[in-house]
Amino acid sequence: MADRLWRPVACYGDMVRLWIRAELSYPASFAMLVVGSMMINALDFVAIAIMFSSIDTLGGFGLREIALLYGATGVGIGVADTAIGSVERIGEFVRTGRLDQMLTKPVPLLVQVCSDRFTLRRLGRITQASVVLVWALPIVDWTPTRVLVAVVMLLSSSALFFGLFVLFSCVQFWTTDASEFANAFTYGGNTLTQYPLTVFPREVALALTFVLPIAFVNWYPCLYLLGRSDPNGLPDWLQFCSPLAAAAVITVALLVWRTGVRRYTSTGS
Amino acid sequence: MPLIDVAGLERTFVVRRRAGFMRRSKSVVRAVQDLTFSIEAGEMVGYIGPNGAGKSTTIKMLTGILVPTSGELRVAGLEPSRQRTDLARRIGVVFGQRTTLWWDLPLRDSFELLQKIYRVPDQRFRENLDRFVELLDLGDQLDTPVRQLSLGQRMRGDITAALLHDPEILYLDEPTIGLDVVSKGRLREFLRALNAERGTTLLLTTHDLQDIEALCDRVIVIDHGTSVYDGTLAGLHAQGGSTRTLVVDLVDTGPPIDVPGAEVRKVEGPRQWLSFPADASAAPLVAAVASAYDVADLSIQEPDIEDVIRELYSHGA
Numbered sequence: 001m002a003d004r005l006w007r008p009v010a011c012y013g014d015m016v017r018l019w020i021r022a023e024l025s026y027p028a029s030f031a032m033l034v035v036g037s038m039m040i041n042a043l044d045f046v047a048i049a050i051m052f053s054s055i056d057t058l059g060g061f062g063l064r065e066i067a068l069l070y071g072a073t074g075v076g077i078g079v080a081d082t083a084i085g086s087v088e089r090i091g092e093f094v095r096t097g098r099l100d101q102m103l104t105k106p107v108p109l110l111v112q113v114c115s116d117r118f119t120l121r122r123l124g125r126i127t128q129a130s131v132v133l134v135w136a137l138p139i140v141d142w143t144p145t146r147v148l149v150a151v152v153m154l155l156s157s158s159a160l161f162f163g164l165f166v167l168f169s170c171v172q173f174w175t176t177d178a179s180e181f182a183n184a185f186t187y188g189g190n191t192l193t194q195y196p197l198t199v200f201p202r203e204v205a206l207a208l209t210f211v212l213p214i215a216f217v218n219w220y221p222c223l224y225l226l227g228r229s230d231p232n233g234l235p236d237w238l239q240f241c242s243p244l245a246a247a248a249v250i251t252v253a254l255l256v257w258r259t260g261v262r263r264y265t266s267t268g269s
Numbered sequence: 270m271p272l273i274d275v276a277g278l279e280r281t282f283v284v285r286r287r288a289g290f291m292r293r294s295k296s297v298v299r300a301v302q303d304l305t306f307s308i309e310a311g312e313m314v315g316y317i318g319p320n321g322a323g324k325s326t327t328i329k330m331l332t333g334i335l336v337p338t339s340g341e342l343r344v345a346g347l348e349p350s351r352q353r354t355d356l357a358r359r360i361g362v363v364f365g366q367r368t369t370l371w372w373d374l375p376l377r378d379s380f381e382l383l384q385k386i387y388r389v390p391d392q393r394f395r396e397n398l399d400r401f402v403e404l405l406d407l408g409d410q411l412d413t414p415v416r417q418l419s420l421g422q423r424m425r426g427d428i429t430a431a432l433l434h435d436p437e438i439l440y441l442d443e444p445t446i447g448l449d450v451v452s453k454g455r456l457r458e459f460l461r462a463l464n465a466e467r468g469t470t471l472l473l474t475t476h477d478l479q480d481i482e483a484l485c486d487r488v489i490v491i492d493h494g495t496s497v498y499d500g501t502l503a504g505l506h507a508q509g510g511s512t513r514t515l516v517v518d519l520v521d522t523g524p525p526i527d528v529p530g531a532e533v534r535k536v537e538g539p540r541q542w543l544s545f546p547a548d549a550s551a552a553p554l555v556a557a558v559a560s561a562y563d564v565a566d567l568s569i570q571e572p573d574i575e576d577v578i579r580e581l582y583s584h585g586a
């Protein structure tokens with residue numbers, strides 16, 4: 001049993017290591033891509049910071065507080081993207097027959113899909129989000145519980161985005177060219193939750209809580225870190241629910257994944 | 270118990286076709302239906318049939334890639350789609366049209382990844398690799414990225430990749446597609462040796478009947494998703510071996526030749542193909558044709574396996 005759980009992880013590690021080795025065998029192009037990716041990502045937060053040169057608060061939150069929100073999902077989506085970004089290419093795997101090949105290998109399909117062509121290039125996003133997050137840290141009046149909530153928040157955030165990536169990539173089992181569809185939810189949801197939910201209509205806040213529960217891994221725990229109650233009036237205990245939201249999303253994602261694989265029809269040639 | 274056991278297997282696909290603007294119509298394709306056969310360990314079986322007969326679909330079910338719509342299916346005692354990863358260790362698959370290797374990696378790295386995936390012990394991995402590299406003459410290509418390999422080199426790489434973990438069963442879906450005569454010959458020799466030395470069971474689909482003649486004692490012919498012949502190659506000859514062909518080159522293009530005891534199969538300019546019963550003598554036929562038409566040349570073709578199979582297909586028995 002332990003072997004059943006450990007094996008896929010070990011196998012993931014082995015494959016990732018080989019891909020990194022392959023990537024590093026062309027150091028020049030690697031360095032260029034990393035720098036490029038970091039610059040693109042850096043601009044992302046700069047845009048928000050520039051906005052604050054003409055306003056002091058947005059929806060009742062200052063720049064550092066928004067940086068906290070930004071960092072929480074930014075690190076999560078960065079970790080998930082780095083670890084399993086290839087899952088977005090599922091449609092390509094179906095079209096090219098690669099998925100058939102993977103299905104004949106003794107490693108769970110999800111592990112193979114997630115590790116295929118792993119690239120360190122994606123670290124650019126984590127780096128940038130971490131910098132923003134660290135810059136935001138002094139705004140919090142740290143206590144041991146707050147440290148715990150913050151750590152759990154980051155872990156849940158990574159897990160939740162992991163689940164969302166898998167969930168929305170499954171659509172490609174049915175329509176193979178739908179990778180943009182997944183991005184609308186994952187990156188789109190991420191972009192929305194970079195702002196305090198108070199700037200949106202109440203419906204959007206509720207949707208980001210109960211439908212696409214990204215608010216659970218930044219908005220609510222960040223409110224706790226900042227010692228504030230929800231301006232939308234939702235109960236304070238939601239602030240501790242980030243692991244539950246992540247677990248729910250992952251469960252749904254794995255169920256949909258299994259259905260997708262069982263209904264997979266391969267290609268005619 | 271047979272190593273591969275298939276009974277009443279069926280697989281359908283729902284296909285959506287465009288039917289005017291923004292409208293789709295659904296139809297069901299029966300790729301495999303009522304298919305029954307079994308294969309014992311150590312057999313080399315040729316699995317043949319026309320395009321779209323359901324060969325690849327069958328192999329995909331045998332490997333667990335596709336879930337059957339209905340029917341019984343056991344491979345090495347396992348149910349492929351439910352126990353796919355357990356089965357995967359015991360089988361090797363080569364899809365001639367596709368590669369299992371990683372496009373951007375050198376062959377050697379692809380093999381190493383596969384070693385990890387199949388957990389092949391280092392010692393065994395090196396032995397196998399050395400042996401296949403030598404037999405398939407891959408030594409010079411090991412450090413070349415797969416995308417730079419020629420088709421034949423890549424195919425040899427794929428076959429090595431499918432065998433590194435010592436599978437009991439090797440499925441080959443058109444492994445000789447696009448290979449030149451020399452490479453084909455070498456590959457056949459390699460597969461024969463593999464079967465003789467390791468007892469690897471082989472299931473091979475191909476459109477090149479010489480592959481079958483060189484390798485397989487047994488053939489299963491499939492058409493419209495169901496098996497229309499299962500037996501020895503000799504038996505297949507006997508079954509359809511009832512006609513021979515007289516090829517007549519006329520001096521001029523003319524209407525189809527009309528002589529008793531033979532019928533025209535094909536006309537191509539001045540050349541015509543006449544088929545007549547294999548047990549009848551050709552002499553009176555040749556005389557009849559020569560006396561009634563201006564003949565430039567004549568030759569007789571013995572029944573060959575391709576004709577037999579064409580016959581089987583067209584009757585859809």
Ligand SMILES: Nc1ncnc2c1ncn2[C@@H]1O[C@H](COP(=O)(O)OP(=O)(O)OP(=O)(O)O)[C@@H](O)[C@H]1O
Pocket residue numbers: 265266267268269282283284298299300318319320321322323324325326327
């Ligand atoms: N994924 C799929 N979706 C829809 N139809 C399919 C699919 N795969 C196969 N088919 C249909 O099933 C039938 C059998 O296809 P299959 O690929 O098994 O044939 P085959 O015997 O391998 O032919 P070939 O010799 O051309 O490779 C065909 O009519 C094909 O159109």
Ligand SMILES: [Mg+2]
Pocket residue numbers: 269324325326442
């Ligand atoms: Mg085929």
